[in-house]
Amino acid sequence: MFSSTWKKIQQGDFSPIYLLVGTEHYFFDETIRRMKESLNQNGETDVLLFDLDEVPVQHVIEEADTIPFFTERKLIIAKNASFLKATEKGKEKIDHDLKKFESWVQNPSETAITIFIAPYEKLDERKKVTKLMKEKSLLLVAKPLEGNDLVVWVKSIVAREKKTMTSEAITRLIETVGQDLVQLQSEIHKMATYIGEGLEITKDDVELLMTRTLEQDAFQLLNAYLRGDTTTALTVYHDLLRQKQEPIMLTALLASQIRLLSNVKYLQKKGYHAQAIAKQLKVNPYRVKLIVESRQQVKEQRLLQVLHRLASADYQLKTSSGRRERILELFLMNRL
Structure with missing residues (x-):
């Protein structure tokens, strides 16, 4: 799902609202990076960041409905969309105007791309706002990669560094780091930099350079x-x-x-x-x-x-x- 969405983003085919759900932050960071890269092809794009644990969602709506001055579209990132998950009544951190938000979701601004990030394993499917967001936004679920999918992903990141990596080295890397894609990417970049003009990352390189816990x-x-x-x-x-x-x-x-x-x-x-x-x-x-x-x-x-x-x-x-x-x-x- 992410690969097909990233391809559309690269082609300039955007949705007005994206909902990114899950626990694998690499996919959040990579989606935002690709979005900025695509939007900046026609000049610098305004990027605004909101933390929904600190400000109500109506601030996001107001910003999205404000026409940008110097660009065709602005990019709005709203992280910690906790109003989409289950919370005990009376323990909500912020008073979100969900009725106003639900109305806006059905008719979002055409001059803004708004990415809502819900870094949680599950959302509250019983909530009207959750159902509406899943219906009206482009939903992307960021799950940890496992097994062969993780190995394939590691190989793709190594290839991006213009290197190759032995099977033993990949196994040792994953054994040590685990499934955290952000940390895996960082370690691969470090090893690629270390071997310089060399083409292959070996198990010895992993043993030498890995940051052990x-x-x-x-x-x-x-x-x-x-x-x-x-x-x-x-x-x-x-x-x-x-x-x-x-x-x-x-x-x-x-x-x-x-x-x-x-x-x-x-x-x-x-x-x-x-x-x-x-x-x-x-x-x-x-x-x-x-x-x-x-x-x-x-x-x-x-x-x-x-x-x-x-x-x-x-x-x-x-x-x-x-x-x-x-x-x-x-x-x-x-x-x-």
Whole structure:
């Protein structure tokens, strides 16, 4: 849907009202970028931004109905259209004049293009205003990409940088970053810039340049500990200490990772597949995929034992006045 709409925008075929719904902000940013690019072909276009958490929607209507002075059309972006989702009565932030808005939606200005952004997973389909917007506007739903669709998208962004990327590099990139398209695009641009005149981004480039998160390092640390790789576990741990990470916080992260492993195993037994597990637990699907497909199958009893030992280490860390970093180090050295 987005690709066909973007093609029309490029051709100068605009709708007066767009409604962008969903949680993948890349599609919002890219639609607005392409809209500006197309409109600016005939000169600089007025762009006005409204936050509907701060101002009522009637301000947007008034601006849209005001004829532009120097351009054929103005572009109006109205973000956080929360009046389209379910809200508890009396807890609305702003007093939106929805009757006036509903009337305007049926006869919008021809000299303005208005983009309403509703960055929510669901809208309230029972509301009259929601039904009307879905009927009268050009609706675009921005869902996170998954599986092969995500791989195809990564390849398209790499191609835009005039590079190629190995399958191993793409897999490693997605495993690390997840499905956030904005962050993926940023990392791809960084790697393309790094290799310069080179044509192919490899797994080594990804490993070298990827911005790792603390959670990812904790996951690597726990996996090394569970498979008995004390050297790797201690190396990651000492790296984290050099980054001024506190042992108490690292202990909590390790416990969180163990609970994730345990929850994934539990849902697997219930018959859930990897994507459903990721959605249920609200975690990176590739993280779940790695756990599900891992040859390193850790029994639940052992996970509980490790969790118990972590609880003991946590107590020592919170009651000790000595070298606290040594307590977690001893935990990592003494494998069950």
